[in-house]
Amino acid sequence: xxxxxxxxxxxxxxxxxxxxxxxxxxxxxxxxxxxxxxxxxxxxxxxxxxxxxxxxxxxxxxxxxxxxxxxxxxxxxxxxxxxxxxxxxxxxxxxxxxxxxxxxxxxxxxxxxxxxxxxxxxxxxxxxxxxxxxxxxxxxxxxxxxxxxxxxxxxxxxxxxxxxxxxxxxxxxxxxxxxxxxxxxxxxxxxxxxxxxxxxxxxxxxxxxxxxxxxxxxxxxxxxxxxxxxxxxxxxxxxxxxxxxxxxxxxxxxxxxxxxxxxxxxxxxxxxxxxxxxxxxxxxxxxxxxxxxxxxxxxxxxxxxxxxxxxxxxxxxxxxxxxxxxxxxxxxxxxxxxxxxxxxxxxxxxxxxxxxxxxxxxxxxxxxxxxxxxxxxxxxxxxxxxxxxxxxxxxxxxxxxxxxxxxxxxxxxxxxxxxxxxxxxxxxxxxxxxxxxxxxxxxxxxxxxxxxxxxxxxxxxxxxxxxxxxxxxxxxxxxxxxxxxxxxxxxxxxxxxxxxxxxxxxxxxxxxxxxxxxxxxxxxxxxxxxxxxxxxxxxxxxxxxxxxxxxxxxxxxxxxxxxxxxxxxxxxxxxxxxxxxxxxxxxxxxxxxxxxxxxxxxxxxxxxxxxxxxxxxxxxxxxxxxxxxxxxxxxxxx
Numbered sequence: 001x002x003x004x005x006x007x008x009x010x011x012x013x014x015x016x017x018x019x020x021x022x023x024x025x026x027x028x029x030x031x032x033x034x035x036x037x038x039x040x041x042x043x044x045x046x047x048x049x050x051x052x053x054x055x056x057x058x059x060x061x062x063x064x065x066x067x068x069x070x071x072x073x074x075x076x077x078x079x080x081x082x083x084x085x086x087x088x089x090x091x092x093x094x095x096x097x098x099x100x101x102x103x104x105x106x107x108x109x110x111x112x113x114x115x116x117x118x119x120x121x122x123x124x125x126x127x128x129x130x131x132x133x134x135x136x137x138x139x140x141x142x143x144x145x146x147x148x149x150x151x152x153x154x155x156x157x158x159x160x161x162x163x164x165x166x167x168x169x170x171x172x173x174x175x176x177x178x179x180x181x182x183x184x185x186x187x188x189x190x191x192x193x194x195x196x197x198x199x200x201x202x203x204x205x206x207x208x209x210x211x212x213x214x215x216x217x218x219x220x221x222x223x224x225x226x227x228x229x230x231x232x233x234x235x236x237x238x239x240x241x242x243x244x245x246x247x248x249x250x251x252x253x254x255x256x257x258x259x260x261x262x263x264x265x266x267x268x269x270x271x272x273x274x275x276x277x278x279x280x281x282x283x284x285x286x287x288x289x290x291x292x293x294x295x296x297x298x299x300x301x302x303x304x305x306x307x308x309x310x311x312x313x314x315x316x317x318x319x320x321x322x323x324x325x326x327x328x329x330x331x332x333x334x335x336x337x338x339x340x341x342x343x344x345x346x347x348x349x350x351x352x353x354x355x356x357x358x359x360x361x362x363x364x365x366x367x368x369x370x371x372x373x374x375x376x377x378x379x380x381x382x383x384x385x386x387x388x389x390x391x392x393x394x395x396x397x398x399x400x401x402x403x404x405x406x407x408x409x410x411x412x413x414x415x416x417x418x419x420x421x422x423x424x425x426x427x428x429x430x431x432x433x434x435x436x437x438x439x440x441x442x443x444x445x446x447x448x449x450x451x452x453x454x455x456x457x458x459x460x461x462x463x464x465x466x467x468x469x470x471x472x473x474x475x476x477x478x479x480x481x482x483x484x485x486x487x488x489x490x491x492x493x494x495x496x497x498x499x500x501x502x503x504x505x506x507x508x509x510x511x512x513x514x515x516x517x518x519x520x521x522x523x524x525x526x527x528x529x530x531x532x533x534x535x536x537x538x539x540x541x542x543x544x545x546x547x548x549x550x551x552x553x554x555x556x557x558x559x560x561x562x563x564x565x566x567x568x569x570x571x572x573x574x575x576x577x578x579x580x581x582x583x584x585x586x587x588x589x590x591x592x593x594x595x596x597x598x599x600x601x602x603x604x605x606x607x608x609x610x611x612x613x614x615x616x617x618x619x620x621x622x623x624x625x626x627x628x629x630x631x632x633x634x635x636x637x638x
C-alpha cells in the first residue's frame with residue numbers, strides 16, 4: 001500500500017512538472033472578465049491548493065496534476081458559478097471559458113476578439129455556457145498576446161504580428177482611468193490602542209498565532225532638544241535585563257520611537273524583561289529605565305536634515321488586475337504631488353514591483369531617485385500577470401526594499417507603501433522572513449504603510465496591521481465606495497472615515513514628514529492661523545460602537561468652539577481646556593493620530609489642565625465626544 005502511495009505521488013509530481021491548464025475567462029460578448037476564481041481539482045490536488053484569480057486580461061494558469069481528468073470550477077461575485085471537466089488529452093489545449101455575467105462588464109474592459117496576423121496553429125477548446133464564439137475569435141487571443149510566460153508554457157501565445165488590441169500595460173489603460181478614483185479608509189491602531197488588544201487576543205487570535213506577531217507590550221519614547229523641538233532619526237534601543245536588545249527603532253518626525261518588548265512571544269511573559277532604553281543622537285548617548293518617564297531632552301541644535309524617502313512596493317500578480325490600472329494612475333499622481341508637499345524637504349521616490357516564485361520575475365526595483373520622473377516612468381511600464389495561488393512573495397519584496405542601500409543615512413522620514421491584495425505564504429520559512437524584515441525596517445526607521453486592495457482576507461488584515469504597528473506606520477484599506485475592483489475587506493474597527501486614496505497617501509506623507517520650524521514663534525503663529533480641521537485624524541475609541549449608539553436629543557448642533565476652548569494657544573508647557581458643554585470623552589491626539597491622553601468625561605464649566613512639558617514642539621488636537629459627534633480643536637505646543 002505504501003509503495004502504491006509513492007507511485008501515485010510520483011505520477012502526480014510528473015503531471016505537475018509536465019503540463020498546465022491555461023486559458024482565459026470571457027462572457028458571450030467577448031469581454032475579458034477579471035476577478036474570477038478558477039479552481040482546479042483532481043485526485044492529486046487534495047490538500048494542495050491549485051487556483052488562480054484572473055486579472056484584467058482574463059488569463060488563468062493552473063498546474064495539471066495528472067490523472068484522467070481535472071474539474072475546473074469557476075466562481076466569482078459577478079459571474080454565475082460553473083464547472084467543467086478537462087480530460088488529460090485536452091490539457092495541452094488553450095481553454096476559452098465562456099461564463100454568464102451577473103452584471104454588465106465595464107466598457108473599458110479589453111475585448112477578446114478578432115485580430116490580424118495572429119498565429120493560427122494555436123490549439124484551443126471553447127468551454128461553453130451559452131457562448132457565442134467563432135473559431136476565428138477563439139484563436140485571436142488579443143488581450144493575452146504578449147503574456148510574458150509564453151516561452152515557458154507548452155501553448156505559445158505570442159502573435160507573429162502586432163494585434164489590433166495589444167495587451168495593455170499599466171500606462172495604456174483606458175481613457176477614463178485617472179487619478180482620484182479609488183477610495184480608502186485609514187486604520188491607525190496607535191490611535192485606538194485599546195481596540196487592538198481585543199483584535200489580537202479575540203477576533204484575530206488565530207492569525208496572530210499563524211504569523212507569530214504579538215504587538216502587545218509597547219513603550220513609547222519621546223525625544224526633544226533643549227528648546228523643545230523634536231529630534232528625529234535618533235537610534236533607540238530597548239534592552240532587556242541581561243543587556244540583550246529586545247527592539248531597535250529610530251525616532252520619527254515628532255520625536256517618538258515605538259518600542260516592543262517581545263514582538264514574537266505568544267505567552268507575553270518574556271516582555272517583562274524590558275529594563276532600559278538607550279538613545280544615541282549626534283554622538284551623544286542617554287540611558288533611562290523603562291520604569292520611569294520615557295521623555296529625554298538633549299542639549300543640541302534643531303536638526304537641519306530634510307531628507308524624505310518614499311518607496312512603493314506593489315503586488316503585480318494577476319489577481320491585482322481588477323485595480324492595478326487605477327492604482328497606477330493614483331501612484332503616478334501621488335509621486336507627482338509629493339514635490340509640492342514642502343519645498344524645504346528633499347524628497348526621493350522609488351518602487352518595487354513583485355510577483356511570486358515561478359513567475360517570469362520575482363522583484364523589479366527602481367531605486368530611490370530625486371527625479372520623480374524616473375519612478376513614474378518605471379511604474380508606467382509595469383502590468384499585472386502571473387501568480388497562480390492566493391499568497392505572493394511579499395517577504396522577498398520587503399527584503400528587496402528594506403535591504404536597498406539607497407535609503408538616506410539621515411532622514412526626516414522613510415516611508416514604504418505596500419500595495420497588495422494577498423499576504424505572503426505562511427509556512428515557517430516565510431513567517432521567519434517577514435519577522436526578520438520587520439525588525440530590519442524598524443531599526444532603519446522605515447515606516448510601513450500597507451494599502452490593502454480587493455480580495456484580502458482577515459489573515460492578511462491582521463498581518464499588515466501588525467506590520468504597521470511594528471514600524472510606527474499606519475494601515476490604508478481600499479473601500480467599495482469607488483465601485484472599482486472586486487469586493488474589499490471591511491477592516492475590524494469601530495469607525496472608518498472614507499476619503500480619496502490619492503489624497504490619503506499624500507496626507508500620510510505630509511504627516512510623517514512635518515517638522516516645526518526652528519523659528520518657533522512664527523511657525524506657531526502660521527499654523528494657528530491655518531484651518532483647525534482634522535477630518536482624517538483618527539478618532540480615539542468610543543464607549544460603544546457608533547452604529548448602536550443612541551444619540552441623545554439636543555436642541556441644536558454645536559460648533560467645536562461652543563463645546564470647548566483652549567488657552568493659551570500656542571502654549572508652552574501647559575494649557576487648559578475650558579469645557580462649555582457636557583462631553584462624554586476627551587482626548588489629546590498628536591498630528592499622526594496617536595492618542596496621548598485619555599481625559600475622561602467632563603461637565604460644562606469644568607477646566608481641564610493638560611501638562612505637555614515633556615512633549616515636543618508640534619501640532620496637537622483635543623478631541624471631545626458629545627451626543628454621537630466628535631468635536632476638535634487644534635493646540636500648538638512650542
